[in-house]
Amino acid sequence: MKFWKRKQKVQTEETEKKPGLFRRLWRKFRGIDWKNPVNRWKLLFASLFAVIAFSGTLWGAIAFTSNPEFCSWCHEMAPEYVTFEVSAHSEIKCTQCHIEPGAVNLVTHKIHSLKEVYYHIVGPPDPIVQTIAVTDESCMQCHSENRLVSATGDLIVNHSEHIQEDIPCITCHSGVAHAKVVERGINDSTTYDYWTMENADKLVNDSYMRPNMGSCIDCHDEVNKGNRPWEDIQYSLPENPHKDGHGKQDDDHAKAATIDTAASNLTDAEKETNEKKKVQGIILQALGKQTEDVKVSMECSTCHMEVGIPDNHQEINWDKNHGTDAIQQLDECIDCHQDSKWVKHFAKEEITSLIDAGAKRTEYNPDPAIAKIESRENNFCSSCHSSRPESHLESDVWLTAHADDAKSKQQKEQCFICHDQAKPSATTKLTAPTDVYCEQCHRTGFSGLKQ
Incomplete structure (x- = not known):
């Protein structure tokens, strides 16, 4: 009987548990005499302290995660961080470009960015591709729309007229901060370890950061065809390979890029031929050999004040007798006539080859064999040589x-x-x-x- 009674006593103690911490605090809070002014003042000061502490913590977290150094902690951001550090925008924060002005936009963006933490854990898009365009409002925080010529005084670009046509800034200036690493194909997971400040001068130069002449020409060509390509923001963004995976931009933010079914069925050789014909047609317009239905001229003098046709090009029969000069001065010819200046997209590059080659320009030695290869494969040369x-x-x-x-x-x-x-x-x-x-x-x- 004694054993039975002891067992019953233990069960009674277990069933009478103490209330939890939050319940005890709530009971204590309810038991406070709120009619007492002193207690109400204590609650006010405690609430103010809590609000200040929470706001300070939140703002500190926002400021900390807005610092470019924070981006560099993620291995996958190495290409973006290094190119940013050597760009003209290195003195400002990433958020000044990538988040529209306003405190609400800042907080909202930080909440949406929590998905990047998820991607960092499960695996980021490979390669990382910009899917949300930098807005003109962000650019106008620092820049003016009233510029008519470039800083060198050569390039004629009426910014206000382009803006009035609703052409986004990044349509021309897409490489200003990150040197078009996506288009060049040098920012996938196999390249991260090569992106160091020591390699920056070999991987980044002004030709990638300044507006590419091919972007202007491609847009002008579309206008001459009656199109307004910039109305689809995808025209101004790099091609996104993650059409069906993470990294895809929502349809609410931009229209999905359309795919020409007929074009998609072409072989690589047929696509290359079509692209070559397109580029050569544009070049012939620039040479003044195609003038029908031209709404925006592509002649050099339309956009350039100082860079024009060289004097020796204006000699009689220059187009028929320039072979010797082309062999002797091919490197100077290519300064203007290289394909990368006449097309919107850069060709894919190999990062180790860029590093091995370095940033120094190699000296050209006159060589007919090199001139032959260039004249056949260069679109500017072959546009005439094919006739x-x-x-x-x-x-x-x-x-x-x-x-x-x-x-x-x-x-x-x-x-x-x-x-x-x-x-x-x-x-x-x-x-x-x-x-x-x-x-x-x-x-x-x-x-x-x-x-």
Whole structure:
């Protein structure tokens, strides 16, 4: 019986548990005499202290996470951080560009950014791609819309007229802070370790950060076709490979980029051919050879005050006799006529090759072989080189009389700009503008050229 009674006593103690901490505090709070003015003042001061402490903590967290150094802590942000540090915007905070002005926008953005913590844990988009455009309101915090010319005094760009047409700033200035690392293909997970301040001068230069002439030309070409491409903000943003995964921009923020079904079925070679024809057509407009339905001129003088057609280009028959100068001064020719200046998007690059090559410009040594390759593959050169020369038009006469124009080795080298000497093999990519080669007729070879 004693054992039974002891057991009953233990059960009674267990069932009579003390109330929890919050319940005890609530009971104590309810038991306070709130009619007493002293207690009400104590509550007021306690509430003020709590509000100040919470606000200070919240603002401190916002300020801390708005510092560019905070971004550098994440390994995947290395390309964005390094390019930012060497850009003209390195003295301002990331949030000044990427968040619209206003305290409400700042707090809202910080809440939305919590998803980035999730991505950091489960795996960020690879590569990271900007999906929300920097707004003009952010740019106008520091910049004026009244600029008419560039700081150098050469480039004529009426900013106010572009703004009146609702053309976003980033349509032209997309590389100003991050050197177009997405378009260049050098910000995926395989490149993070290469993005250090020591490599910055090899990976970043003004050609990537300044407005790309190809962006202006592509937009002007679209206008000449009756389009307003900037109305779809995706035109101003890098192509997003994460169409069906994280990193995709919501349809509420921008229209999804449309995909031409017919174009998507083309082979890579057909796409390359179409792109080449498009670029060459634009170049011919710039040369004044296509003037129909042109609403916005693409001639140099339309946008440039100082950079114009060189004096030697205005000599009679320059377009037919510039081969020797092109070989001797190819590096100077390419300053203006390189493909990257005539297309909107940069070609994909290989980060280790950029680092190995360094930032220094290599000295050009005149070489007909290099000039031949450049003239065939460069869109500016091939836009004219693909046309039959006037001297070749009378084929029967030219065929029997061209020996005098191909006597010396140098003259023959000029022929090889368009013609191959021997028949290209089946596995060789044909880059010549013609499939006519010398040994079709000269089957036994010819003198004056080392084989």
